[in-house]
Amino acid sequence: MTSQPLPTGTRDVLAGEMRELRAIESTLLGLFASRGYAEVATPTIEYQDAFARGAGPAGTATYRFLDESGSVLALRSDMTVPIARLAARRFAGADGPFRFAYSGSVFRRVRPQRGQLREMRQIGVELIGSPAPAGTAELIELLVASLDAIGLDRAVVGLGDADLFRQLLAELGVEDGRRDRILDRLAAHDLVAIEAEAGDLADLGEEQRATIVALAGLRGGPEVLERARGLGGAAIERASASLAETLGALEDAGIADRVQVDFGLLRDLGYYTGAILEVYDPAVGEAIGGGGRYDDLLGRFGSPRPAAGFALQLERLHVAQAAEQALRERQ
């Protein structure tokens, strides 16, 4: 008999690994609960409409199938859209803010031959009804506490602004195809191509072209806020002021050194507005989590409220934890 293969991008978890994954999960859910974030669950399947409505074109990376009446169902590709739907539908009339925690699998359609995961375990929170900057700061504080609680005290949170580049390009009169090409290059982290695209913007001055290129690579401590402001313009001023406000709150909480301001950060899940987050641990070569504000998302489900959340990739947290432990044992 030949062995039965697994679909690519999926895996079995055996007892040793499962025990450690559960330990991380229970530590984090315990921490979330102690901060007032109670665990909720949403269905593994939703109508595809929910993802299309919540995330637009980004909501199409779902596995889809038909139910008995011909409606299109989707495996959830994301936890934020279902929880936003839940909050808009079940708590429409109630006073906020609401604090939700979750832990569960999400499923993404992947490009073949890439080794990308089709099923990922995500654990995270959503803070609904609390606007920036206080809501953002509360979220980042909890994120840093979460990383510390599982031994990732070297991990850093990248903090950027989802609207910055679109607004900057609009301000410079760069629109349509030219704007989309630059945003695509930014998403692909191709700074060489951004420089080439910017160089082709013949109607812009030398300084304006240089601003686009410089901003894409501008990241670091609070000092980069000043460097950004030096580049000028309304979009940069707005984003810098908003980042400075959040950073100020984090300084009061004593965790500003765990945050890196990143003007080139871009997360396009179709619903982010304002602050966006990405989480890095020096022991792992890829981001271990992310999040941000999604102040327009609940409105798409009929009950507008400011909101923000973060999701951590459970398996990557585990890889980072194991690596950090190995490092500590060597020292």
Place this chain on the structure above:
Amino acid sequence: MSSAGPRERRAGAALTLALPRGALFAGSLAMLDRAGFDTAGLRSDSRSLIFALDGLTIVTVRPADVPIYVESGAVDLGVTGKDVLAEQSDRDVYELVDLGFGRCRMALAARAGSSDLERAETRLGLMRIATKYPRTATAWFERMGRQAEVIEVKGSVELAPLVGLADGIVDLVDSGRTLAENGLEIVDEIAVCTARLIANRVAHKLRADEVDAIVKRLGEAAAG
């Protein structure tokens, strides 16, 4: 030297740069020389895989392997050709600097003076194209709205049209001498490729100042 893996690497250790052992190797060493690094050890020792330069750890790998070393975080930085990056366009790495050297053309070529491609396209509806760069070739024909059956080969691409495996080839062309020696000529230019400096996504964030310093130093050496 000890090879502390990336996952155990200590903060404060030197940044690691992967160099391609191939056509771009000599140009990479010349660039490091211009940037003020002492590359004597790298030049004299062809067996070792890991070298310590002042403030930089160098590893040498096969050219096509540079992107995966960088994407995974096994190394922080890498030098690789745009041809390799284009072929592996789904590798999630930062492309930081066009280093300028190793300038080549990605080109469609066929038997000199023949109408092999034209005949295949007009009479048979599609061209058979042999290449080591199947994704680059497929994407270009797609963009041009032309039909091609792309045949991946691992080497000696020039042989394919001579013995009838393919009507033409897509390959990286430097001086054009290899093409000429095999009686082939360029029909269309697809892209110009140069060496690029790439960085791991996390290293680009967490070691921003060191990465920016190397970018500046190598960028100036490349321009100079």
